[in-house]
Amino acid sequence: MRYAAITGWGMSVPERVLTNADLEKMVDTSDEWILSRTGIRERRMVGPDDSTTSLSVAAATQALERSGITASDLDLIVVATCTPDQFLVSEACLVQAELGGTAAAFDLGAACAGFVYALSTATQFIQAGLYDRVLVIGADTLTRFVDYSDRSTCILFGDGAGAVVLEATNEPRGTLSTVLGAHGEGYKHLYIPGWGAFVPESAGIFPEYRPFLQMNGREVFRFAVTAMGDAAVEAVERAGLEFGDIDMLIPHQANLRIIDAAARRLDLSMDKVWVNLDKYGNTSAASIPIALFEAEQAGKIKDGDNLVFVAFGGGLAWAASVIRWGGVPKHSDQPHVSETPVDEAVATAIGAERSS
Ligand code: ACO
Numbered sequence: 001m002r003y004a005a006i007t008g009w010g011m012s013v014p015e016r017v018l019t020n021a022d023l024e025k026m027v028d029t030s031d032e033w034i035l036s037r038t039g040i041r042e043r044r045m046v047g048p049d050d051s052t053t054s055l056s057v058a059a060a061t062q063a064l065e066r067s068g069i070t071a072s073d074l075d076l077i078v079v080a081t082c083t084p085d086q087f088l089v090s091e092a093c094l095v096q097a098e099l100g101g102t103a104a105a106f107d108l109g110a111a112c113a114g115f116v117y118a119l120s121t122a123t124q125f126i127q128a129g130l131y132d133r134v135l136v137i138g139a140d141t142l143t144r145f146v147d148y149s150d151r152s153t154c155i156l157f158g159d160g161a162g163a164v165v166l167e168a169t170n171e172p173r174g175t176l177s178t179v180l181g182a183h184g185e186g187y188k189h190l191y192i193p194g195w196g197a198f199v200p201e202s203a204g205i206f207p208e209y210r211p212f213l214q215m216n217g218r219e220v221f222r223f224a225v226t227a228m229g230d231a232a233v234e235a236v237e238r239a240g241l242e243f244g245d246i247d248m249l250i251p252h253q254a255n256l257r258i259i260d261a262a263a264r265r266l267d268l269s270m271d272k273v274w275v276n277l278d279k280y281g282n283t284s285a286a287s288i289p290i291a292l293f294e295a296e297q298a299g300k301i302k303d304g305d306n307l308v309f310v311a312f313g314g315g316l317a318w319a320a321s322v323i324r325w326g327g328v329p330k331h332s333d334q335p336h337v338s339e340t341p342v343d344e345a346v347a348t349a350i351g352a353e354r355s356s
Helices: 020-024 031-038 052-067 091-099 111-127 184-189 217-238 256-265 284-297 344-355
Strands: 003-012 017-019 042-044 076-080 104-108 133-140 160-169 174-182 248-251 306-313 317-324
Touching: 003 052, 003 111, 003 174, 003 284, 017 020, 020 031, 031 256, 052 091, 052 133, 052 160, 052 284, 076 091, 076 111, 091 104, 091 133, 104 111, 111 133, 111 160, 111 174, 111 284, 111 306, 111 317, 133 284, 160 284, 174 217, 184 217, 217 256, 217 306, 217 317, 248 256, 248 284, 284 306
Parallel strands: 076 104, 076 133, 248 306
Antiparallel strands: 003 160, 017 042, 133 160, 174 317, 306 317
């Protein structure tokens, strides 16, 4: 049996920080409202010279270094994104242009669920025996599509990229189970009208028009709580595991209340859930690989641990996987980021909500 172990991991976020205090000056909101409704304190935002490509390349470079292979060793690059820098060509080819090599390269769109969809897709190529080494990137720059006069959306999103290298192994490592699904009829609850090839004449859109993300927050929230919980539970069952076998939940970082609901469904205490949305907000397809990277850097994941990745997003789509951690780094001189434990105040807030 072939498996696809995660042997390299990396992340990148832009330098520019947008805090809740900054947003208080832009729209009618407050740090207290944002923190209590979402768990977000600040987020990162691309500057004029940043791009989905530059963030992806930085994250991928770290992941490749960690795995000890080079871009020319790769068989395939898959980029999960809903904000590619161009539609023609793919984001994956733009990344390859910087990294080098001649691997197959394509993009995959499943919004915030994109990274888990891409991980599953890449794993199939390895399990089928077609490829041995695949780079999977989750990257988005949604702040370029956020209307900073709309308080219901502008507080949520940040930019970033995360990457993993998958390598074929006979050891049971990497993806043990996957659950994917979508409710296409709900697409208008979260989308960017006018961001694509078809724009109806009735929209009266001018060439310089910049489309904005539109969202029905309550509907998305309701969908997310059910979809995340159901998908996570099903993924654990499909892997043949019990809830007690799960060492860490690494969820899509959209809203702390949604994350808490998913953790409850798996009967996990919050010390087994990696939360970093207080620092980055919702980075869409990048959020799970960024969280994975930070959890590993903080020493919270060890060889043989069972992880659950679970995500939801525009589509409306959902995805969950059980991952068995492995892939010992072959290099010791890896890039290092500081340890980032779960924000104490946020953890306390969740504890209070649970006991009430
Ligand atoms: N500051 C202050 N007040 C606000 C803000 C704000 N930033 N935003 C909304 N409000 C107000 C509303 O106007 C409303 O006022 P009203 O009662 O007078 O009408 C009140 O707060 C409550 O609004 P709700 O929308 O019911 O607030 P809710 O508790 O649902 O929180 C939120 C809103 C945070 C958006 C929540 O619904 C949510 O997180 N939904 C999921 C969104 C999400 O995760 N989207 C990303 C999906 S991933 C992807 O694919 C990109």
